[in-house]
Amino acid sequence: MSLKNAKDGILGYTENIGRQSIAGVEEIGNGGFLLLESLYWLFVGPRLKQPVRFSAVIAQMMEVGINAIPLIAMMAGTIGAMMAMQSIYMLRIFGAESQVTYGVAFSVVREFAPLITGILVAGRSGSALAARLGTMKISQEIDALKVMGINPVRFLVVPALLAMLVMVPALTIMNMLVGMLCAGLYINAELGISLAAYWDQVIDILSVGDVLHGVGKSVLFAILVALIGVINGASVTGGAEGVGRVTTRAVVQAISAIIITDMLFAFMATR
Amino acid sequence: MNTEPNIVIEVEDLVTHYGPRKILDGVSMNVAEGEIMVIMGGSGSGKSTLLRYLMALEKQTSGTIRLLGQDIGTASQQEMFDLRKKIGVAFQGGALFSSMSVGENIMLPLYEHAKLDMLTMEIMARMKLEVVDLAGFEDLMPAELSGGMIKRAAFARAVIMDPKLLFCDEPSAGLDPVVASALDDLILKLRDALQMTVVVVTHELESVFKIADRVTVLDRGHILFIGTVEELRNSKSERIQNLLNRRPEDETIDPDEYLRRLTGEEEIGGDATL
Numbered sequence: 247m248s249l250k251n252a253k254d255g256i257l258g259y260t261e262n263i264g265r266q267s268i269a270g271v272e273e274i275g276n277g278g279f280l281l282l283e284s285l286y287w288l289f290v291g292p293r294l295k296q297p298v299r300f301s302a303v304i305a306q307m308m309e310v311g312i313n314a315i316p317l318i319a320m321m322a323g324t325i326g327a328m329m330a331m332q333s334i335y336m337l338r339i340f341g342a343e344s345q346v347t348y349g350v351a352f353s354v355v356r357e358f359a360p361l362i363t364g365i366l367v368a369g370r371s372g373s374a375l376a377a378r379l380g381t382m383k384i385s386q387e388i389d390a391l392k393v394m395g396i397n398p399v400r401f402l403v404v405p406a407l408l409a410m411l412v413m414v415p416a417l418t419i420m421n422m423l424v425g426m427l428c429a430g431l432y433i434n435a436e437l438g439i440s441l442a443a444y445w446d447q448v449i450d451i452l453s454v455g456d457v458l459h460g461v462g463k464s465v466l467f468a469i470l471v472a473l474i475g476v477i478n479g480a481s482v483t484g485g486a487e488g489v490g491r492v493t494t495r496a497v498v499q500a501i502s503a504i505i506i507t508d509m510l511f512a513f514m515a516t517r
Numbered sequence: 518m519n520t521e522p523n524i525v526i527e528v529e530d531l532v533t534h535y536g537p538r539k540i541l542d543g544v545s546m547n548v549a550e551g552e553i554m555v556i557m558g559g560s561g562s563g564k565s566t567l568l569r570y571l572m573a574l575e576k577q578t579s580g581t582i583r584l585l586g587q588d589i590g591t592a593s594q595q596e597m598f599d600l601r602k603k604i605g606v607a608f609q610g611g612a613l614f615s616s617m618s619v620g621e622n623i624m625l626p627l628y629e630h631a632k633l634d635m636l637t638m639e640i641m642a643r644m645k646l647e648v649v650d651l652a653g654f655e656d657l658m659p660a661e662l663s664g665g666m667i668k669r670a671a672f673a674r675a676v677i678m679d680p681k682l683l684f685c686d687e688p689s690a691g692l693d694p695v696v697a698s699a700l701d702d703l704i705l706k707l708r709d710a711l712q713m714t715v716v717v718v719t720h721e722l723e724s725v726f727k728i729a730d731r732v733t734v735l736d737r738g739h740i741l742f743i744g745t746v747e748e749l750r751n752s753k754s755e756r757i758q759n760l761l762n763r764r765p766e767d768e769t770i771d772p773d774e775y776l777r778r779l780t781g782e783e784e785i786g787g788d789a790t791l
Contacts, residue, residue: 296629382614390612393572393684394626395601 277473280399284407287400296397302405310371310406311413318366318417319424325358326350326425330432343437347447350429355452359421360460361508364467367414368500372475375406376496379479380489388480407472414468415461422460463511467504474500522549525682525714526571531580533570540566542738544580548731553708553715555725558735559760565686567735568718572606572684573597585681602630605675605713609687611667613659613674619646620655623674630678645673648710649703665696669703676707683707685717689724701727722761725749734760 291297333349379402382388391398430444478496482488526548533541541563548554558564569575570582573589582589587600613622623642627633633641639655646652649669659667668688675683685704689697701724708715719725725732725746732749734742734757742749742757749757759765 295632385610385615386608386612387614389572389574390606390608390614392574393601393604393606394629395598396625396629 273477276477280403280473280476281407281469283399284404287397287404288408291400291404296400298400298404298408302401303408306405306409307413309374310367310409311417314367314370314413314417315420317370318363318421321362321366322359322421322424323428325362326354326428327432329353329358329425330429330436334433334436344439346433346437347439347444348451350433351426351448351451352456354425354429355422355456355460357460357508357512359425360418360463360467361504363414363418363421363464364471364504364508365501367410367417367467368471368474368504369497371410372471372500373493373497375472375475376479377489377493379476380482380492383480383482384485384489403472403476406476407469410468410472411465414471415464418461418464419457422457459515463508466507466511470503470507471500474503522552524548525550525585526554526716527581527583528567528571529581531567531570531582532578533566533575534578535566540738541570544735544738544740546733546740546743548714548716550714551708551712552730553704553717553728554731554733555729556716556718556733556735557720557725557760558741559720561737562735563738564718564720564735568684568686568716571716572604573601602626602678603681605678605680605683607668607671607675607683607685607688609690611659611671613667613670615659617659618655619651619657619659619662619670622659622670623655623677626674626678641677642673645677646670648676648707649673665692665700668692668700672700672703672707676711676713679711681713683713683715685715685719687719688717689719689721694723697721697724698727704728722763 287296288298329350330346333346333353334343337343337346337349379388382402388398388402391401426448430441430448433439433444434441475496478492478499482492484491524547526546528544528546531541531544532539544563544567546554556564556567566575570577571584573582573584577590584600585603587596589597589600592600613619614625617625620639620642623645624638627638627641631638642655643652646655649672651666651669651673654662654666654670659670662670672685672688675685688700688704692700704715704717705728707713715728717724717728729746731743731745733740734749736756742752742754744752750761752758
């Protein structure tokens with residue numbers, strides 16, 4: 247092994263870490279700028295006679311929200327029932343199975359509903375957004391928009407962002423209700439607590455703040471999924487293979503960002 | 518009486534870079550109103566790059582580009598917005614939006630800029646589809662069209678706003694000779710019918726001879742020739758004759774340089790090894 251190659255290896259490794267760090271900071275900056283530009287077009291666009299197309303927002307809402315209902319309902323129900331099973335198993339050790347509603351209500355509403363919804367939307371719609379924008383970039387459709395005097399952020403990004411901002415919290419609320427219902431059905435079957443008594447207990451336990459905690463997180467997740475999808479889609483190079491690469495990257499980054507944000511949010515909200 | 522042609526595209530001393538690499542170096546040219554200017558050159562000569570700068574898709578390192586009298590380097594956002602309404606572009610692959618039908622693609626610039634009622638926009642789109650021989654195809658999706666039809670639909674979208682300038686990137690690339698010739702006829706027809714100035718980037722010699730009023734030949738980022746088709750044919754330049762006669766240029770290979778490229782080493786020999 248040559249000395250030069252060994253030096254290159256250490257230097258190259260250090261240089262690579264530096265480059266990746268700078269690229270990471272640059273991407274966060276791009277995300278912030280993209281969010282500001284989206285807000286600009288949303289509020290200033292109509293005054294410039296370049297409003298955001300309402301029909302595009304509705305189409306995106308259908309794609310992000312309505313078409314995702316079956317998948318999210320199924321996952322919510324499964325996780326709700328699973329939470330009930332695990333909570334009963336654990337509480338049985340202390341002979342406190344009747345307190346199962348506490349564990350289920352807090353976990354589903356404050357944690358699992360926004361987290362699972364965010365992850366599913368990232369896998370389903372964040373990847374689709376990155377792939378769509380990436381394909382549009384390599385087929386020069388983004389250039390076509392620019393030369394037609396149509397701002398791509400206004401035309402493509404704002405509708406996706408608005409759709410996510412409306413539909414992710416809506417899906418999260420649905421996730422909460424379905425998850426709680428399925429948990430209640432399992433508790434009814436296992437412990438014989440009636441559904442009416444279960445819902446009464448849930449309403450007693452949960453405050454508006456708990457629901458807002460879950461919904462608030464889902465708003466942040468919506469913004470993260472949309473911006474990460476757009477930034478990755480817009481950075482595509484190298485044809486179809488590049489589209490596949492940015493799509494995978496968008497999903498991995500979005501899920502990682504959701505989990506880290508979730509932890510930070512939980513830390514700050516419980517101080 | 519003033520017989521000076523009205524210059525609508527002016528490029529002065531344009532220098533552009535892609536990263537550290539210089540792509541265009543001191544390019545100057547102009548295009549008169551109503552003229553068809555063909556930009557040609559070998560692969561990597563910088564012709565598509567020049568077109569991207571003319572379409573204001575990139576910011577130049579230095580130099581000036583004026584379109585319809587507007588310096589695009591110093592134009593405000595609103596000035597660029599107004600200028601873009603007067604420019605049409607037919608991209609190499611068509612760049613039709615795959616989620617929209619042919620009719621919706623063609624109507625999009627009208628929908629965004631003209632604010633007309635839907636019936637009027639549909640009528641205007643059908644008129645342009647008639648011009649490009651695609652009448653009746655407005656409800657099809659781009660994926661249902663052939664390569665030639667996609668390019669014609671792209672032309673219809675490019676001219677829907679009756680632009681003053683039309684840019685075409687490799688219009689006949691990847692098409693059979695008959696369809697390519699039909700597209701050349703379409704460019705001539707659009708120029709005559711709509712009184713547009715057209716800039717075409719191509720390396721198809723038949724197209725050049727058929728449609729060009731003047732030709733710009735680029736070579737490694739520099740302008741090698743600007744003139745009429747006749748002047749091009751009669752040029753004594755060896756490079757131009759090589760281009761016209763499809764002769765590859767002799768390239769002297771430095772053996773050391775070749776070896777360095779293969780091994781990826783900066784220097785041959787002299788490495789400290791353990």
